[in-house]
Structure formats: C-alpha cells, structure tokens
C-alpha cells in the first residue's frame with residue numbers, strides 16, 4: 001500500500017512556511033515537504049517527511065510516485081521575478097520544466113487512483129504586461145483575460161504554466177487511445193505582492209513593500225527601489241494562505257475558470273512609506289530608484305479585479321490596508337524584532 005500524503009514543493013519558501021503552518025493547524029500533517037534547502041526548524045516538525053530535492057529530478061518524481069498516494073499537490077517551487085531576470089535559462093528550467101514534472105506526476109497519480117488529483121499552482125500578477133504608464137492608469141483594476149502579455153521571463157513562465165495546467169486537466173494526450181484527461185484538477189491563483197510579518201522575501205520585484213517594513217522594524221535604513229507613485233496590489237501572507245485553502249476546498253462545479261485574481265489593497269509606494277512611518281516614526285526610508293526593476297513594476301497592473309474569485313468561491317480578504325498593519329504586520333513584526 002502506498003502512503004496517503006499531500007506533496008508541497010518549494011516548502012521552505014515564504015509561502016511554504018505559511019501553508020505548512022496553516023495545514024498543520026487544521027490537523028493535516030501527512031505532508032511531504034520538498035525543497036532544495038533543508039526545512040527550517042520552525043516547520044520541520046509539522047510535516048511527515050522533508051525531502052531535500054530538486055523538482056527537475058525525474059528519478060525523484062518516480063520514487064515519490066511509487067512510494068506515496070498523493071491526494072493534493074501544492075507546487076510552490078519557483079525562481080522569482082528578479083532572480084529569473086538574472087538567470088532566465090535556470091528560471092525557465094525550474095518554473096516551466098519543474099511544473100511539467102509535477103503535472104506529469106499528478107496525471108500518473110490520478111490515473112492510478114482513478115480520480116482527479118488536486119493541483120495548486122501559485123501564479124502572479126507578473127503574467128500581465130501593461131505597455132506604458134498611461135495604459136496602466138486608465139486600465140485600473142484589470143480582469144484575468146486582459147493584458148496577458150508579460151515582459152519578464154518569470155511572467156512568461158507563469159502564464160505558460162497556467163496553460164499547461166489547463167491542458168493537463170482538459171486535453172492531456174488527447175490523441176491517445178485511452179482518454180487521459182480529467183486526472184488533474186488544476187487550480188491557480190494570480191497573487192499580487194505578498195507581505196509576510198514572519199519572513200523577508202528574496203528575489204521578487206514586489207519586495208520593496210516587505211523590505212521597507214522589516215528594515216524599519218529592525219531600525220535599518222532602507223532605500224526603496226521604485227518611485228513614490230508606483231502602485232501595484234498587495235495582500236498579507238495569512239490572506240494568501242486563506243485564498244489557497246478556500247480555492248482548494250471549493251466544489252469543482254462552482255469554478256468557472258481555473259485561474260483567479262485575488263487582491264486586498266493597492267497602495268502607492270509613498271502610501272506604504274507613510275504607513276510604515278506612522279508606526280516607526282524614526283525609520284529612515286529613502287529612495288534609490290532601480291530603473292530596470294521600476295520598469296518591471298510599471299508593467300504590472302495598478303490593481304486587479306477579483307470579482308470572479310468572490311463569486312465562485314466566496315473569496316474575501318481579512319485584511320485591508322489599515323488592518324493589515326494594525327492587526328497582523330505590526331504586532332508580529334515588533335514581537336519578532338523585540339521592539
């Protein structure tokens with residue numbers, strides 16, 4: 001008998017920390033947690049087995065397929081937007097080939113179990129590409145099918161992976177004698193920038209918001225790498241994790257699409273700085289614009305329309321801009337840094 005488990009890749013990342021803690025809180029501990037790095041002590045006791053491994057390792061995928069009966073896959077492993085732009089070939093390998101390997105594993109598991117395996121894929125607002133600032137301003141909150149012309153390797157990887165997921169669900173090996181579609185239940189969220197009180201991100205291009213806040217709490221000077229008027233949507237990590245749980249729990253018949261926008265608030269960089277200063281008045285927050293990273297953020301939408309998620313699976317963020325700081329970020333960050 002194969003052991004029944006949930007597989008999480010990229011488990012040691014920011015989202016993995018939040019997801020493993022939330023699953024554990026809800027009584028789920030039969031988790032196989034895969035990452036290139038050793039799992040942090042804070043989460044290692046919340047999983048059944050940590051695996052140090054690479055999503056590109058097909059032999060490892062075969063071993064996992066043989067040993068476990070997978071009920072759901074949360075495929076979080078990725079190279080994020082800034083890192084991907086420095087190493088586009090590696091990003092394509094990890095973000096596309098890695099996803100293909102996990103989808104293939106899901107399809108094989110689905111076929112052997114005779115049912116669809118739930119597959120969660122975290123996509124990003126990086127799939128959007130607004131051609132200029134005028135269009136970004138006038139478009140305001142955009143829908144899932146608008147401006148899907150990403151300018152970054154990461155955005156290209158994410159949108160292609162979304163398409164791959166739908167292909168595996170609906171059309172996989174459609175010319176084979178036996179019908180092999182329907183063994184993957186692919187569900188994806190296009191996340192905005194995510195702000196965690198517990199961890200500091202690395203390698204993303206929306207990192208200016210969490211970096212600013214964590215630096216202020218630590219009493220360190222921070223130079224924001226985008227202009228004051230820069231605006232993209234954000235949400236807190238607990239809301240990101242709730243969104244994943246809500247979407248994964250939703251009855252399939254309610255889902256009218258496989259990829260959904262979610263958002264909670266969309267402040268400008270100046271508003272983020274003001275809000276941070278209101279809690280840490282002595283913080284030193286300057287600006288040192290990185291033109292190249294600025295151009296990437298300028299190509300991302302000012303906000304996104306998440307009405308489909310609200311209608312189909314009752315998505316509702318818990319934190320708005322005010323309560324994100326007052327109830328989640330500040331109490332946790334001040335406790336972590338002892339300020």
Ligand SMILES: NC(=O)c1ccc[n+]([C@@H]2O[C@H](COP(=O)([O-])OP(=O)(O)OC[C@H]3O[C@@H](n4cnc5c(N)ncnc54)[C@H](O)[C@@H]3O)[C@@H](O)[C@H]2O)c1
Pocket residue numbers: 009010011012013014015016034035036037053054055056075076077078079080094098122123124125190191192193194195201202203204206
């Ligand atoms: N954090 C955000 O703001 C945000 C926004 C939108 C989407 N996302 C997506 O959510 C997912 C998780 O993001 P995160 O913030 O936790 O990122 P992260 O960088 O903190 O974590 C990614 C993890 O994946 C692991 N990893 C990288 N390459 C791997 C490989 N080849 N094999 C196995 N593991 C590998 C890394 O070691 C790391 O622990 C990613 O797919 C990311 O694109 C994140």
